[in-house]
Amino acid sequence: MSETKETGPSEETGKKKVKMNLNRLEMPKQEPEVRRRNFDEVATGYTYEMTMEEASRCIQCKKRNCQQGCPVNIDIPDFIKHLQDGNIEAASKVLKAKTSLPGICGRVCPQELQCENSCTLNKKGAPVAIGRLERFIADWERTSGAVSKPELAPSTGKCVAVVGTGPSGLTVASDLAIRGHQVTMYEALHVAGGVLMYGIPEFRLPKEIVQREVQYVSSLGVDIHLDTVIGINYSLDELLNTKYQAVYLATGAGLPQFLRVPGENLNMVYSANEFLTRTNLMKAYLYPEYATPVKMGRKVAVIGGGNVAMDSARCAVRLGAQEVYVIYRRTRQEMPARLEEVENAEEEGIHFHFLCNPTGFISDGRNNVSAMELVRMKLGEPDASGRRRPVPIEGSEYTMDVDTAIISLGTSPNPLIASTTPDLETSRWGTVITDERGKTSKARVWAGGDIVSGGATVISAMGEGRRAASAMHEFLSQ
Amino acid sequence: MFPIVAHEELAPNVHRMTVKASVVAEKAQPGQFVILITDEKGERIPFTISGWDAARGTVDFVYIEVGKTTRQLGALRPGDELAHFVGPLGKPAEVDHYGHVVAVASGYGAAAILPVLRALKEKENRITTILQAPDRERAFCAEELEQASDRLILALGSPGEEMTVSATRPLRKILANHPQNPVHRMVVMGSLCLMRVISEMTRPYSIKTMVHLTPLMVDGTGMCGACRCSIQGKNRFACVHGPEFDGHEVDGWDVLMARRCTYADESILQQSFQCRGCSQW
Ligand SMILES: Cc1cc2nc3c(=O)[nH]c(=O)nc-3n(C[C@H](O)[C@H](O)[C@H](O)COP(=O)(O)OP(=O)(O)OC[C@H]3O[C@@H](n4cnc5c(N)ncnc54)[C@H](O)[C@@H]3O)c2cc1C
Ligand SMILES: Cc1cc2nc3c(=O)[nH]c(=O)nc-3n(C[C@H](O)[C@H](O)[C@H](O)COP(=O)(O)OP(=O)(O)OC[C@H]3O[C@@H](n4cnc5c(N)ncnc54)[C@H](O)[C@@H]3O)c2cc1C
Ligand code: SF4
Numbered sequence: 028m029s030e031t032k033e034t035g036p037s038e039e040t041g042k043k044k045v046k047m048n049l050n051r052l053e054m055p056k057q058e059p060e061v062r063r064r065n066f067d068e069v070a071t072g073y074t075y076e077m078t079m080e081e082a083s084r085c086i087q088c089k090k091r092n093c094q095q096g097c098p099v100n101i102d103i104p105d106f107i108k109h110l111q112d113g114n115i116e117a118a119s120k121v122l123k124a125k126t127s128l129p130g131i132c133g134r135v136c137p138q139e140l141q142c143e144n145s146c147t148l149n150k151k152g153a154p155v156a157i158g159r160l161e162r163f164i165a166d167w168e169r170t171s172g173a174v175s176k177p178e179l180a181p182s183t184g185k186c187v188a189v190v191g192t193g194p195s196g197l198t199v200a201s202d203l204a205i206r207g208h209q210v211t212m213y214e215a216l217h218v219a220g221g222v223l224m225y226g227i228p229e230f231r232l233p234k235e236i237v238q239r240e241v242q243y244v245s246s247l248g249v250d251i252h253l254d255t256v257i258g259i260n261y262s263l264d265e266l267l268n269t270k271y272q273a274v275y276l277a278t279g280a281g282l283p284q285f286l287r288v289p290g291e292n293l294n295m296v297y298s299a300n301e302f303l304t305r306t307n308l309m310k311a312y313l314y315p316e317y318a319t320p321v322k323m324g325r326k327v328a329v330i331g332g333g334n335v336a337m338d339s340a341r342c343a344v345r346l347g348a349q350e351v352y353v354i355y356r357r358t359r360q361e362m363p364a365r366l367e368e369v370e371n372a373e374e375e376g377i378h379f380h381f382l383c384n385p386t387g388f389i390s391d392g393r394n395n396v397s398a399m400e401l402v403r404m405k406l407g408e409p410d411a412s413g414r415r416r417p418v419p420i421e422g423s424e425y426t427m428d429v430d431t432a433i434i435s436l437g438t439s440p441n442p443l444i445a446s447t448t449p450d451l452e453t454s455r456w457g458t459v460i461t462d463e464r465g466k467t468s469k470a471r472v473w474a475g476g477d478i479v480s481g482g483a484t485v486i487s488a489m490g491e492g493r494r495a496a497s498a499m500h501e502f503l504s505q
Numbered sequence: 506m507f508p509i510v511a512h513e514e515l516a517p518n519v520h521r522m523t524v525k526a527s528v529v530a531e532k533a534q535p536g537q538f539v540i541l542i543t544d545e546k547g548e549r550i551p552f553t554i555s556g557w558d559a560a561r562g563t564v565d566f567v568y569i570e571v572g573k574t575t576r577q578l579g580a581l582r583p584g585d586e587l588a589h590f591v592g593p594l595g596k597p598a599e600v601d602h603y604g605h606v607v608a609v610a611s612g613y614g615a616a617a618i619l620p621v622l623r624a625l626k627e628k629e630n631r632i633t634t635i636l637q638a639p640d641r642e643r644a645f646c647a648e649e650l651e652q653a654s655d656r657l658i659l660a661l662g663s664p665g666e667e668m669t670v671s672a673t674r675p676l677r678k679i680l681a682n683h684p685q686n687p688v689h690r691m692v693v694m695g696s697l698c699l700m701r702v703i704s705e706m707t708r709p710y711s712i713k714t715m716v717h718l719t720p721l722m723v724d725g726t727g728m729c730g731a732c733r734c735s736i737q738g739k740n741r742f743a744c745v746h747g748p749e750f751d752g753h754e755v756d757g758w759d760v761l762m763a764r765r766c767t768y769a770d771e772s773i774l775q776q777s778f779q780c781r782g783c784s785q786w
C-alpha cells in the first residue's frame with residue numbers, strides 16, 4: 028500500500044508544496060515462533076537503506092512539533108536533516124548534544140506518546156519513526172567505532188557525587204563531567220545501569236548497548252564505584268561532609284509492591300524484581316554457564332498491566348513456560364504498558380485476562396503455589412488519576428491452576444537513604460520531594476528519576492537529570 | 506577486585522576466608538553479612554561476617570561447602586581475588602545488657618555468632634553457649650566460643666534426625682532451672698530447623714529468642730523481595746529489616762524453609778540437608 032498526499036502551503040513548511048509520504052517503514056522483527064525460544068533482540072533495526080528512506084519522509088517542519096514532544100528536547104529535525112544528507116556522524120553529534128544514551132532511548136522510549144505523537148505527520152496517522160532512526164544512528168556509531176565525544180570544559184576542581192547509575196544518574200554524571208566537574212558515581216549492585224540492566228530484558232535492550240553507554244560516561248572522566256551502598260557504606264551526610272560539594276540522588280524506585288493476599292509468600296510466587304533480576308542481571312537464561320538459576324513452571328500467571336508485567340511474561344515464555352497469563356484488573360485500554368510491547372506479547376502467545384484480580388494463592392500441600400483465587404472486576408467511578416476504578420463483583424470468585432506467579436504491580440523508592448537522612452523531605456509514598464529543578468529540602472542535594480516520580484520512564488528520568496544538572500552547575504559555579 | 510588475604514580449613518569442608526575490603530571493614534557490626542560474587546558469571550551469595558579488622562581493612566567469614574559457589578570458594582588461595590564483595594548488609598544484631606544470655610550455634614553459626622557474643626560480653630552479660638556439631642572434629646570454633654562465653658556446652662550428635670535437635674537436650678536442662686537460674690535472652694544462629702525448634706522451646710517461658718534468618722537472597726539491598734519473611738503477619742525483608750528477628754514473631758516457618766530450598770537439588774553436597782517439612786524433597 029502506497030500513499031502520497033499533496034499538502035497545500037502550510038505554516039510548518041513555508042511556501043513550498045511538500046509531498047507527504049505516509050508509508051512509515053516497519054522495523055524487521057524476529058518471527059514470534061523463533062523469538063519465543065531465544066533472548067536475542069526482537070526488533071532487528073533498520074538497515075542503512077531503510078533509514079534513508081524513513082528519514083526522507085520528514086518534511087523538516089519549521090514549528091518543530093516533534094522536538095517539543097521529546098522530554099529532553101532533542102533537535103529532531105536537525106539530526107534527520109543530516110541523515111537525509113547522508114551524514115550520520117553529524118546526525119550523531121546532534122543527538123549527543125541532548126542525550127548521552129541514544130541507543131537506549133531509541134529502543135525503550137514510549138515514542139508513541141512523546142516525539143512521534145507530536146510529529147506533524149502523526150495527524151495523518153504515520154509519524155516519522157524518530158526512535159528507530161535514533162537507534163540506527165547509535166548502533167551505527169557503536170559498530171563503526173567512531174564514537175564522538177564532546178569537548179570537556181576545563182576542570183573546575185569541584186566534586187560531585189551521583190548515587191545510582193540508572194539513566195538519571197548517568198545523565199547528570201555526563202552533563203556535569205562535560206562542564207568540568209569531577210564526578211563520582213556510587214552503585215549498590217555489581218553492575219552499572221540500574222533498571223536498564225536488572226529490569227528491562229536483553230531481547231528489548233541488549234545489555235552490551237547499556238554497557239557501551241556506561242563506558243561512554245566513564246570515558247568522560249567519571250569514576251564509577253560499584254558494590255557501594257549509600258546509606259550503608261557512606262551516609263548522605265558523610266558524602267557531603269567529606270569531598271563533595273553537591274550530591275545527586277538517583278536511586279530509582281526499587282522496592283517491590285505486593286498484593287498482600289494470603290499465600291503470597293508460597294514457593295514459586297516471585298516478585299517481578301526478583302524474577303527479572305535473576306533472568307536479566309544475573310543471566311539465569313544462560314544457566315549453568317552463569318551460576319544463578321531461575322525456576323520456571325509450566326503455567327504462569329503474571330499479575331499487573333505495565334511494562335514490567337509484559338517483560339516478566341515474555342521472559343517466562345522464553346524460559347520455557349507452556350502457558351503464560353497476564354492478569355490485569357482493568358481493561359486493555361487502561362493498561363499502562365507500551366502498545367508495541369503488548370502486541371509483541373500477544374504475538375508470542377501470551378494470554379490476557381482482563382477485569383480480574385487475585386485474592387489469594389493456594390498451596391499444593393508442600394508450600395508450592397498450585398492455584399490462584401480470583402475475583403472478577405468491573406470499572407466504577409474514575410479515581411484521582413482519572414482512570415475508572417476497578418471494583419470487585421460480589422460472588423464472582425473463581426480459581427485458576429498455576430504453578431508459578433509473578434507479582435508485577437510496580438515499585439516504590441527504597442527507603443534506605445531516606446531512613447538514614449532525617450532531614451531529607453519525602454512524601455507519604457516515600458518519594459523524595461524536590462522543586463521543578465530537582466532541588467531537595469536538604470542543602471546541596473538534588474534528586475531525580477524514579478526516586479522522585481515513583482516509577483516513570485527512562486527519558487523522564489534523563490530529563491529530570493538534565494534539569495538538575497544545570498541547576499547543580501549554576502550552584503557549583505557560584 | 507577483592508583479594509583474599511587468608512584462607513584456612515577449620516574442619517572438613519568448612520573454611521574461614523579473609524578478604525581485603527576496607528569499605529566493608531570500616532562499618533561492620535555484629536550480625537551483619539556480606540554478599541560476594543566469585544567471578545563475572547557467578548551468583549550473588551550471602552555470608553555472615555565472622556570478624557573484621559578496620560585498621561587492616563579486612564573482613565572474614567566462615568563457610569560450609571554445600572554447592573557450586575561454596576565449592577568454588579574452597580579452591581581459591583590467598584592472592585586470588587573475588588570479583589565483588591558488598592556489605593555490611595542487614596541490621597546489626599541487637600546488643601544490650603540483659604543479664605544471662607543463652608546462645609545456641611550450629612554449622613557456620615559457630616563462627617558467625619562470635620562477634621555478637623563478644624559485643625554481648627562487652628555489655629556485661631553472662632553468656633552460656635551451646636555448640637551443636639556432629640562430632641568433636643567438626644565442632645570448629647569451640648575454643649573461640651569458650652573464650653567469648655562464660656560457659657560452653659558441646660552438644661554432639663550424629664548427622665540426621667538426632668543432630669538436628671541435639672542442642673535441645675542441654676537447653677531443656679537450662680530451661681528447667683528457669684526462673685530460679687533465669688535466662689534473660691536467647692540468640693540462635695544455625696539451620697532454620699534448629700532456630701525454629703529452639704524458638705518453640707522458649708515460647709512457653711516468654712524468653713526473647715533472637716534468630717538469624719537465611720532465606721534466599723539476590724540483591725541484599727531490599728530491591729528484589731526474594732528474602733521476604735512473614736513476621737507477625739507482615740512481610741519483612743531479611744536483608745534490610747533483618748536478618749535478626751524475634752523467633753516468636755516469625756510465622757510461616759514452613760513456607761520460609763520451603764522457599765529456602767527452592768533451588769536445592771542433587772547438586773547439594775551437604776548430607777542431611779534433607780530436612781523435615783521441606784517441600785522440595
Ligand atoms: C521491567 C521494567 C521495564 C521498563 N520498561 C520501560 C520502557 O520500556 N520504557 C521506559 O521509558 N521505561 C521503562 N521502565 C522504567 C524505567 O526503567 C525507569 O523509569 C528508569 O530506569 C528510572 O531511572 P532512574 O535512573 O531513576 O533509576 P534506576 O534505573 O532504578 O536506577 C537506580 C540505581 O540506583 C541504585 N541504587 C539504589 N539504591 C542505592 C543506594 N542506596 N546506593 C547506591 N546505589 C543505589 C540501584 O541499584 C540502581 O542501579 C521500565 C522499568 C522496569 C522495572
Ligand atoms: C543472611 C545470610 C547469611 C549467611 N551466612 C552464611 C555463612 O556465614 N556461612 C555459610 O556457610 N553460609 C551462610 N549462608 C548460606 C549461604 O549463603 C549458602 O550456603 C550459599 O548460598 C550456598 O551457595 P552454593 O552456590 O555453594 O550452593 P547452591 O548449590 O547454590 O545451594 C545450596 C543451598 O544453599 C542455599 N542458598 C543458595 N543460594 C543462596 C542465596 N543466594 N541465599 C541464601 N541461601 C542460598 C539454598 O538453601 C540452596 O538450596 C547465609 C545465608 C544468608 C541468607
Ligand atoms: S529521546 Fe525519546 S522522546 Fe526524545 S526524540 Fe528520542 S525517542 Fe523521541
Ligand code: SF4
Nearest residue numbers: 085086088093146147
Ligand atoms: S519529525 Fe515530524 S514533526 Fe519533526 S520535522 Fe520531521 S515531519 Fe516535522
Ligand code: FES
Nearest residue numbers: 725727729730744
Ligand atoms: S535479597 Fe532482595 S530484597 Fe532482600
